Amino acid sequence: MSQEDQDKLAAEWEAELAKESDAAGDSGGTAEAAAPSATPPAGDDAQRQADEALAAQWAASMAQEEESPAHQSFGGAGAGMGGHASEAHFKDMTEMARQPADNKLKRELDFILDIPLDVSAELGRTRLLINELLQLGQGSVVELNKLAGEPLEVYVNGKLVARGEAVVINEKFGVRLTDIISPIERVKQLG
Template identity: 45%
Template structure:
């Protein structure tokens, strides 16, 4: 029994179809792209006392919500500039057009990707996953 509304199911189907089309044109060795929806039903997890099993330990954290965000770019401006902003103002960012966007989880960079649009909804196709060692290097630079 699904708890999704028909519109959510049709949007999910549209995303799946678009990603299948994209993966059929690419020559990837993995299973293909994975679609994650912000309003998706969480995966049921095992409950009970810890048995020392590493799989059980990881199951305990799977339902913890995190903030996933995609960053288009950044800029640093003085407060007086912010106070002068009005409708139609343009804020220049440090990112170049066509550059990959940063995918952050709780403020930490975990991947980069490119914007995709399906049925007037934005999404992001991950193009590069940041390894833990790369994350440490990036943190030490800032």
């Protein structure tokens, strides 16, 4: 706001305050008429009311300034500072988001999908002394920690990911998955 505009605004406020104090002296004042008290306001109350009227006028003036075309075109208060502003234009990206991913991204995902992983199924575990290990021979039986009928554990790269039951497919063993480990449990195993 230029100095000229500020001076004009100050003169308007001064004139308005003079009108209010004249009106207050003639008719008891608009603020006094609205107040329910029977006694006229003290000096401090009159000053407070004048300050409130000034603040209301200031707010009205600011609102009027904001609505003015000069302010909306960014030539108002900022023009004196030498800054130039223009309206921002953004490209509509919704069409691009709807288009399928390009082939490069697909190839990168295909590359990740082609990484080999070691998968193993475990019947059970046990601990042996070295002496017991050395005595093992053909026909020896090693007792495991799991009961018959308990599910096998399926590990991927050494991490438990599922449980299942043993099946035979074309004379080969397989595992029918009965329980997939939740992602939360998998994260706990990593720690």
